[in-house]
Amino acid sequence: MKKFYFVSALLIIASMILAACGGGAAPATEAPATEAPATEAPATEAPATEAPADVISVGQVTDLGGIDDKSFNQGAWQGVENAVADFGVEGKYLESTQQSDYAKNIQQFVDEDTDLIITVGFLFGVDTAVAAKANPDTSFAIVDYSYPDCFGTDFTEGQTCGSASEIPNVLGLTFATDQAGFLAGYAAAASTQTGKVATFGGINIPPVTIFMKGFEAGVNYYNAQKGTTVEVLGWDTAANDGSFTGNFESLDDGRSFAESFVQEGADVIMPVAGPVGLGSAAYCQETASCWIIGVDVDWTVSAAEYTDVILTSVLKNVNVAVYDATASMVDGSFAGGVYVGTLENGGVGLADVAGASDELKAELEAVRQGIIDGTISVE
Amino acid sequence: MSEKASKEKKEQTEKQKEQSSLRQALLVPVLAVLSGLILGGVVMALSGSNPFQAYAALFAGSFGSPSVIIAGMQTYFATGDNNALVRSLYPFTESLVTATPYIFTGLAVAIGFRAGLFNIGAEGQVFIGALCSAFIGYSIKGLPMIIHLPLALLAGAAGGAFWGMIPGYLKARFGAHEVVNTIMMNWIAFRLSDWLLKGPMQASNFRPVTPNVQASAELPRFFEDPLRFNLGFFLALLFAYLVYWFLFKTTLGFEIRSVGANPDAAKYAGMSIVKNIVLVMSLAGALAGLGGGAQVLGVDHWVGQGFSSGYGFDAIAIALLGKSHPFGVVLAALLFGFLRSGATNMQSMAGIPVDIISIIQGLVIVFVAAPAIIRWLYRIKSIKVEETVLTRGWGK
Numbered sequence: 108m109k110k111f112y113f114v115s116a117l118l119i120i121a122s123m124i125l126a127a128c129g130g131g132a133a134p135a136t137e138a139p140a141t142e143a144p145a146t147e148a149p150a151t152e153a154p155a156t157e158a159p160a161d162v163i164s165v166g167q168v169t170d171l172g173g174i175d176d177k178s179f180n181q182g183a184w185q186g187v188e189n190a191v192a193d194f195g196v197e198g199k200y201l202e203s204t205q206q207s208d209y210a211k212n213i214q215q216f217v218d219e220d221t222d223l224i225i226t227v228g229f230l231f232g233v234d235t236a237v238a239a240k241a242n243p244d245t246s247f248a249i250v251d252y253s254y255p256d257c258f259g260t261d262f263t264e265g266q267t268c269g270s271a272s273e274i275p276n277v278l279g280l281t282f283a284t285d286q287a288g289f290l291a292g293y294a295a296a297a298s299t300q301t302g303k304v305a306t307f308g309g310i311n312i313p314p315v316t317i318f319m320k321g322f323e324a325g326v327n328y329y330n331a332q333k334g335t336t337v338e339v340l341g342w343d344t345a346a347n348d349g350s351f352t353g354n355f356e357s358l359d360d361g362r363s364f365a366e367s368f369v370q371e372g373a374d375v376i377m378p379v380a381g382p383v384g385l386g387s388a389a390y391c392q393e394t395a396s397c398w399i400i401g402v403d404v405d406w407t408v409s410a411a412e413y414t415d416v417i418l419t420s421v422l423k424n425v426n427v428a429v430y431d432a433t434a435s436m437v438d439g440s441f442a443g444g445v446y447v448g449t450l451e452n453g454g455v456g457l458a459d460v461a462g463a464s465d466e467l468k469a470e471l472e473a474v475r476q477g478i479i480d481g482t483i484s485v486e
Numbered sequence: 487m488s489e490k491a492s493k494e495k496k497e498q499t500e501k502q503k504e505q506s507s508l509r510q511a512l513l514v515p516v517l518a519v520l521s522g523l524i525l526g527g528v529v530m531a532l533s534g535s536n537p538f539q540a541y542a543a544l545f546a547g548s549f550g551s552p553s554v555i556i557a558g559m560q561t562y563f564a565t566g567d568n569n570a571l572v573r574s575l576y577p578f579t580e581s582l583v584t585a586t587p588y589i590f591t592g593l594a595v596a597i598g599f600r601a602g603l604f605n606i607g608a609e610g611q612v613f614i615g616a617l618c619s620a621f622i623g624y625s626i627k628g629l630p631m632i633i634h635l636p637l638a639l640l641a642g643a644a645g646g647a648f649w650g651m652i653p654g655y656l657k658a659r660f661g662a663h664e665v666v667n668t669i670m671m672n673w674i675a676f677r678l679s680d681w682l683l684k685g686p687m688q689a690s691n692f693r694p695v696t697p698n699v700q701a702s703a704e705l706p707r708f709f710e711d712p713l714r715f716n717l718g719f720f721l722a723l724l725f726a727y728l729v730y731w732f733l734f735k736t737t738l739g740f741e742i743r744s745v746g747a748n749p750d751a752a753k754y755a756g757m758s759i760v761k762n763i764v765l766v767m768s769l770a771g772a773l774a775g776l777g778g779g780a781q782v783l784g785v786d787h788w789v790g791q792g793f794s795s796g797y798g799f800d801a802i803a804i805a806l807l808g809k810s811h812p813f814g815v816v817l818a819a820l821l822f823g824f825l826r827s828g829a830t831n832m833q834s835m836a837g838i839p840v841d842i843i844s845i846i847q848g849l850v851i852v853f854v855a856a857p858a859i860i861r862w863l864y865r866i867k868s869i870k871v872e873e874t875v876l877t878r879g880w881g882k
Contacts, residue, residue, distance in 0.1 A: 166834075170792075171791075171792040171795075199834055199837075201830060201833055201834055202833070202839070202840060203792075204795040204840065205792050205793065205794055205795035206786050206789075206790050206792045206793050206794075207583075207584075207781070207785050207786055208830070210712065210714075211580060211827075211830060212830060214576075214712045215830050215831065215834055216834070218576075219834065219835075229693055230693065230695070230790060230792075232693075237711070238712075241711065241712070263698070266698045266787070267689070267697065267698050354684070356680075
């Protein structure tokens with residue numbers, strides 16, 4: 108028994124010492140947590156049992172990808188962190204590891220009286236609507252989704268879809284990616300050597316094809332301005348149809364689509380199909396025969412190994428949208444409805460174009476201004 | 487000494503032996519859990535968090551905050567309004583909801599262990615069961631609940647049973663090791679569900695999820711939203727008892743345990759190894775499939791790709807911790823349910839990643855799998871207890 112006491116005493120002492128040492132290392136964003144022990148809180152908040160009532164609290168619930176998914180979850184959290192730094196709001200996140208966590212994590216934040224709850228992605232569509240209707244005093248923002256989302260007649264609110272009407276305390280964060288796609292089309296047309304550029308999508312659904320429509324419009328605008336005849340493969344707005352892999356996973360499809368486009372003479376390709384595009388990028392890198400335009404995030408960062416074949420990226424700046432939503436909470440102007448990220452508010456954008464001449468940069472800036480002030484239509 | 491006295495004495499020692507063996511059986515798991523929690527606390531401290539604060543948050547997250555519950559009771563007795571009281575039970579009921587699939591899958595692995603089979607395929611069986619239950623749940627309309635709900639559950643069990651039967655048959659007929667085949671069946675299940683969710687079973691919009699099941703196929707919930715506590719939990723307890731009864735009170739159960747304990751002896755006693763292996767794997771699959779079905783019909787109401795994050799894999803740990811006994815499995819599943827469920831609050835209140843729970847679970851399993859460590863740590867005299875043979879090597 109002696110040894111038993113010895114070992115357990117050792118374990119307990121060790122854990123106490125370590126606990127005492129480890130106190131100060133908590134991430135800055137979590138410092139004002141209501142239950143933080145006095146040692147962790149700034150001196151001015153010494154009692155630390157009650158955070159000041161006027162501090163806005165923001166809670167983000169991630170999808171299965173987790174907080175560091177190099178995509179929307181991470182982008183949204185970056186927006187929260189920026190808001191924490193600029194406004195002193197309190198920011199927290201909860202990671203979902205499985206489907207049944209969605210509702211549970213939202214409820215956790217509701218129970219903590221979180222002021223703004225941010226959910227990420229369409230899989231939260233129903234749970235966010237249900238929670239928002241049950242808690243009308245809490246504000247919600249949902250990334251890449253908006254209400255109403257019930258269409259037709261055969262639906263049940265809160266089950267098959269979220270809501271048939273706008274919800275006053277939910278802000279849907281959506282993105283006018285056709286504006287950024289337009290710029291990408293312009294840049295692609297200016298960069299092509301063969302006079303042909305291409306795009307393909309995962310599935311023929313609006314969130315995908317809006318990129319491709321903007322892309323085609325941008326190429327056409329370039330042709331009209333410069334008197335060129337750059338051709339777009341893989342998408343035709345008039346027919347509302349184009350090339351689709353039918354999935355968002357197969358890197359092999361990305362490779363074979365790129366191969367066939369190159370054989371048809373294209374040398375710039377914009378894949379709008381998530382990781383499928385990485386297969387295309389790998390093909391371009393191996394054969395040195397084409398450029399890739401990334402989508403959603405800056406691929407020179409998220410897929411840095413293909414940097415040498417990435418022409419540019421069409422950016423959906425989730426961080427800007429989340430930051431703006433939080434800012435509206437802080438100044439009290441938050442209202443439900445739909446936020447549209449545009450070139451003007453920085454919600455969408457185009458990453459730096461590789462090897463762009465000063466002339467092209469100036470032209471892109473002019474087009475960007477034209478879209479913002481409405482003199483150029485992206486339709 | 488009369489024969490009667492010696493018989494009495496024998497009975498008495500038997501009883502004593504039983505009691506001491508029960509204590510022995512409980513001792514190692516309990517100490518393992520304790521050590522796991524302590525070491526988990528050390529890990530938290532090392533990573534710069536306060537373990538006491540974390541465990542307080544974990545407790546409040548899994549059982550509920552005592553002050554809130556008392557306040558709820560006071561409101562109830564004062565005004566008769568039970569809203570606050572019911573609401574204060576949310577964390578506790580949520581833990582039971584989380585434990586429900588663990589009970590089913592834990593039983594699925596435990597029953598395999600009893601027959602000397604290592605069923606790593608519970609995860610795939612859960613997915614198949616969930617998809618089958620969902621399909622019956624949403625595709626058939628207009629049935630009364632008394633028919634629809636059992637039918638949907640049965641579909642889940644049947645799907646899981648089929649998925650478990652295949653590796654069982656391959657083992658019994660060709661000697662193909664069930665560990666390899668159940669793992670392969672998992673991957674087939676994952677890819678099959680990917681395809682189904684984006685093809686034949688996809689809801690009408692572009693999301694890769696199934697439609698919602700009909701209300702008549704939902705397991706009834708006992709409270710209003712957001713409490714998700716439903717009949718599934720009691721169903722799980724019922725099946726735990728049924729598995730206990732089957733294993734220890736029926737001839738077939740005895741045969742299965744004999745095959746697990748000594749297949750050669752069982753064979754020469756005239757028991758069919760082939761029949762028993764196929765039977766056990768089918769039953770295991772059916773239990774896991776029911777777990778998936780109960781989760782869909784009781785909690786989620788639809789299936790997406792993120793349906794499960796490892797009910798079937800955690801089940802191996804649960805079966806080990808529960809010593810492959812149905813009641814032990816229930817206790818272990820409850821522990822896992824409370825840990826997993828409380829972790830949400832811990833993550834939010836103490837800023838500790840939910841992954842710490844996986845670390846604690848891992849530590850517990852190490853201690854359970856290697857009881858010598860626990861015996862050495864706590865200086866427990868090694869009393870020779872009957873060790874269950876978990877699984878056998880290649881071949882028969």
